[in-house]
Amino acid sequence: MTLDDHSLLELGLCELADLVAAGEVSASEVTQASLDAAGTAGRAVNAFIAIEAETALQRAKELDSQRSKGAALGVLHGVPLAHKDMFYRAGHTITAGAAPSRSLTSAVTATVLERLEFEGAVTIGRLNMAEFALNPTGHNKHHGNCRNPFNLDYCPGGSSSGSGAAVAARTVFGALGSDTGGSIRVPAAMCGLTGLKGTQGRVSRHGVMPLSFSYDCVGPITRSAKDCARLMSVIAGADDHDPTCSREAVSSYERELDGDLRGVRIGYPANAFIDGVHVEVQQAFMDALEVYRARGAIVVPVEIPYFNAISTYTGIVQRAEMATIHAQWMRESPEDYAAHVSSRIYAGYTLPAVAYIEALSQRGALVKAFCKEAFSGVSALLTPALRMTVPTLAETDMDSGTPETEAKFLSVTDHARWVNYLGLPAMSIPCGMDSRGLPIGMQLVGRPFAEATLLKLADAFQLDSSWHAIRPNLLAKHSG
Secondary structure: OOOOHHHHHHOOHHHHHHHHHOOOOOHHHHHHHHHHHHHHHHHHOOOEEEEOHHHHHHHHHHHHHHHHOOOOOOOOOOOEEEEEOOEOOEOOEEOOOOOHHHOEEEOOOOHHHHHHHHOOOEEEEEEOOOHHHOOOOOOOOOOOOOOEOOEOOEOOOOOOHHHHHHHHOOOOOOEEEEEOOOOOHHHHHHHOOEEEEOOOOOEOOOOEOOOOOOOOEEEEEEOOHHHHHHHHHHHEOOOOOOOOOOOOOOOOOHHHOOOOOOOOEEEEEOOOOOOOOOHHHHHHHHHHHHHHHHOOOEEEEEOOOOHHHHHHHHHHHHHHHHHHHOHHHHHHOHHHOOHHHHHHHHHHOOOOHHHHHHHHHOHHHHHHHHHHHHOOOOOEEEEEOOOOOOOEOHHHOHHHOOHHHHHHHHHOOOOOHHHHHHOOOEEEEEEEEOOOOOEEEEEEEOOOOOHHHHHHHHHHHHHOOOHHHOOOOOOOOOOO
16 A cells, blocks of 8 residues: 555544554654654644654664564554653653753653553654643743644644644644643644543543642543544553552443444533533534434433532632642742743632632532433533634733733633533534634533543544544644
């Protein structure tokens, strides 16, 4: 089989892995194509903090040698990936998107990286991200703003900004991100991708830079639900190095993607998540409901219970925990932090301990009550991923200090962050394009450990739509 670099990079992750396993494409060939794209399209969107060409090509050469000798191949054999720069690798440095003085060298390797590489993945570099995973837009004063591949003036989402931009720009076939309040789902929504935040504890956090003990989740960002299912099947599952990681059995995510939604009931919010949403987002969302109906699903309106309490507690827990994690560094060198990052951290120091303890103590009861009421009679909830269409970097620049930019910046995660308080699985998938040619996403939310259900629903939608296959135009002009 003969494929040029462009054709190779347009393949899906699963499709590429199968071709490499069959010997129709070599790991070295696709790794070089990926590295070339990282140096061009990847630099145009400022997706990479570091491109690691030498080690990636050596790894690919070793994988090709293994295949030629008839060795057993992993399900990601020869697939180029790159990840948000907050996953530790023994003996290597990470930046976590922060000032150079805050770079960390680790003695351990993140469990998720070990699992991906055990299955044959090739890591080609480390990806740009919001400073300490603390903004949802793509701004970064230390490493430069990350940009949306569909239009370079616009936000790619955050805090896994480089993960979204790199995958959408066809430099890699998938990437890991982290999600504390939407940081996987928001970049997926803004960059026309599929991103999955699993149930709290579904994926190990060992060797991952923390932001919130109670909320942090690791998950994949890919171009399709099928690709997402394969990555999730590799990284999910118990880990002795992470005592917070669940021992719940991992489903055969990819094998359960049968497209059969006959009789499956999907709930959508009757009022919350729709009122005040941009008209183009509303229309794309309503059109998506019709796609599900046409495939045999039963789509019904539902009420979202306890939303005000959940929203209040969500902010309290996150602010208190991120302030705790950064307390020493904030005392030692607050000047290292961007203004919009330090202002969010400082807010945590004003919270009384009783408020934090109340928010945590109510969590279990609220999760139980929410699941009982919200999922009564439905398999999943469906909402718009964002209230707005994709904003520009300029109109969400918190460091500009205007009330308008602050309001837009903070509203980016309105539909996402409440899920983290409940610890539920959720994913974003593309469901349209706005009048400016930028992606529109929708969010699926499920019961605890219902990742297989969400992936099945996402895949079924993608069987009957092509939004996820739209390639961005990197020739869009930008203002600098």
